[in-house]
Amino acid sequence: MVGKIMSPSRFAWGRRVFLAGLLALLPWSAWADGLSQLQRFVEDRRGAEGTFVQTVQSRAGRKPQVSEGRFAFQRPGRFRWDYLKPYPQLLVGDGQKLWSWDKDLNQVTVKPLGDALGATPAAILAGDQPLERNFILEDGGQRDGLEWVEARPRSAEASFQSMRLGFSEGVLQRMELADNFGQTTELVFTRLTRSARIEPDTFRFVPPAGADVIGQ
Numbered sequence: 001m002v003g004k005i006m007s008p009s010r011f012a013w014g015r016r017v018f019l020a021g022l023l024a025l026l027p028w029s030a031w032a033d034g035l036s037q038l039q040r041f042v043e044d045r046r047g048a049e050g051t052f053v054q055t056v057q058s059r060a061g062r063k064p065q066v067s068e069g070r071f072a073f074q075r076p077g078r079f080r081w082d083y084l085k086p087y088p089q090l091l092v093g094d095g096q097k098l099w100s101w102d103k104d105l106n107q108v109t110v111k112p113l114g115d116a117l118g119a120t121p122a123a124i125l126a127g128d129q130p131l132e133r134n135f136i137l138e139d140g141g142q143r144d145g146l147e148w149v150e151a152r153p154r155s156a157e158a159s160f161q162s163m164r165l166g167f168s169e170g171v172l173q174r175m176e177l178a179d180n181f182g183q184t185t186e187l188v189f190t191r192l193t194r195s196a197r198i199e200p201d202t203f204r205f206v207p208p209a210g211a212d213v214i215g216q
Contacts, residue, residue: 033139034149037167042124042131044170047074050192054083059182072195076128077113078203092205093126099205108207110215121163121177124151140164146173 032040049072056065067086073079081091088103093113100109123134131137134155140148146166153160159179166174175187207213 032147032170034141034147034165034167035137035139037147037170038124038131038137038149038165040170041167041172045194047195047198048072048125048192049195049198051190053188053190055186055188057184057186071125072198072202073126074198074203075126077126079122079126080202081122090205092203093122094203094205099207101205101207101211106208106211108211108213110213120158121160121175124163124165124172124175135163144174 049070051070052068054067054069056067067083069081069083069085071079071081077093077095079091079093083089090099090101090103092099092101096113097110098113101107123129123131127134131151135151135153138150140150142148144166146168149165149167151163151165161178161180163178164174164176165172166176171192173189173192175189177185177187179185
């Protein structure tokens, strides 16, 4: 028996359904630019943890400084940045204060977190204010297989001039910063895993016994 021939209108309708189903299977980042991925990242990632490699290059061309460590963040205002190699150092934001501990010197610096978080790169991970309030954001195009966002701080007192954020499938993969001293810092997130709940003690810091505590 010869099969029934589909009419042109029914054929067109079937093609649209097929294409719609195909697009639904594609990663959403296939058509999302960097700004869209940044927005998705901020909205979806209320908490995450992972590992990183940081490379700092000076304007003078000295040998790059490479560090490795792990991190965690929980919005709003809680983060932990733990440098493990080559020198141990710890940064903790507990929602109220920012703690910095240099293990070799056994020295702790503490200051109120306040609104200072808003105009820093940490705001991308742990801030809870609209990014447009503190940054001028522009699409940065594609490079190295990533979708990029250009971010410049609105505050003239910011510690850096510009920042580039590289995304893939809604996940932050790289962060590049140019500071006011001619240095460039690249952060490669070697693992970034969404965590719905992170243990509260992760963002709690108590100065070690005998540490020299500077600040409030």
